[in-house]
Amino acid sequence: MHNLKNGDNILIIANDEASIFNIKNKITENVKITSIPTSKIDSTDSKTSFDFIIYADNIVTGISSTVLTKILALLKPGGVFGISDVVSNFQKIEFELKISGFINVTQGDNAFLYCAKPNYEIGSSAKLNLKSKPAKAVWKIDDTIEDDMIDPDNLLDEDDLKKPDAASLKVCATTGKRKACKDCSCGLAEELAGEAKTNAVNSANAKSSCGSCYLGDAFRCATCPYLGMPAFKPGEKVQLAGSLLKSDI
Template sequence: MNHIKDGHSVLIIWNGNDQNELSNLMNEVKSLAKIGNVVLENSERITESSRPQSSFDIVLSNWIPPHSISHTDSLLAIIIKVLRPSGRLILKDHNDLTSTLKLNGFINVNKDSGNVFVAEKTKFEVGSKASLKLGSKPAVWKLDDTVESAWNGGNDDDTIDPDQLLDEDDLKKPDKQSLRVCATTGKRKACADCSCGLAEELRGETKETPKSSCGSCYLGDAFRCATCPYLGMPAFKPGEKVMLDLKADI
């Protein structure tokens, strides 16, 4: 009750209460509001058109036992409409209505040990408009000169001649013998993570030539045994290195 001040306009929402208690509550509120206006509304009959928008400073709801008013979203929507900006809703409810009140637009929601909730309406009406003063000339993003020049294609003075990116040493054809030496070790020995093909080449040099156990492997698959290392290869002359003709028709 300490939120009710002299001159406040107060709405009391009631439902099925004892008429004597209701009368006592109204007299108490009138003594606090003094020259203010005090109005009664039944919770089951109040509508959005019952009272003008923003017409009350304080709304008291469910204040008298048995506290049977259900504060639904529709009722809270009516209450926040009839409250003036920064007006307060003071209600009693055994349920925790903190989240419900906030979701219905109330701010600064507080609850005391006696199940009394106090919630405020914002300082402005829902749907209020305000003009924003942005100045006579809005600020414009400007690119750095270097970035802007590059974005626009740059000037001729800033372009680089691609021929200047290579010198004479870059244009020299490498010696074939130098390619047979590892650029990392400087020797004819592949490094651990060789990727130039030298490791494969060296493995090919050390690979032993398969030996025939029957002596007729060179004649072709018709003369080769099931374990012949030349199986699937074309016929060849004895001592000749087996070569596949990749251009031959299949």
């Protein structure tokens, strides 16, 4: 019999005496043998552990996962489980054994299938040495070459340091733009109205240097006095509709 030793504790699971008798006759070692029917597996005390368990019932479709789980619990760590008369459905039973926790499934002599329980018990633990040597520094601050460092003062030029004109920054607190709101009380509305009048006077006296100002903003230069006004006919007085003088806010 596969890996049997003198003094081993053997469990035979079989429903008929003839199968038990045939297996006992194959055992030549001096061992302790216990035999139970398949129906008694669940009631077997799990505190009793066996070195070798033999399942001698006729197997057609395989063994249930419940039975295999119980057998695994009855085996000692490293113990062997053997199934007799496994020929045609070896691959199916092999799969069932592996997913139940058995290892080293092999086909033995006399149509026997053997497997083993892992050499540790469920719930066992081992202390891990998590201490490790500190990693070697790849680089250090001292290794930095100062010549390659950028002086932050060189990132700004003279134009960046100029203080902006306060008038160009004045915007409406409500709109966030240089456009007065409907209920403006900060003085921006009066300021914009004054600028509009000044621009109107300048526009009335202004003369075009390019002769294209009447065509619209697309044909006007950046300093054109007519910038922002509608297109008009040459010689025509520029007038704004009443709706254009009202705030959109």
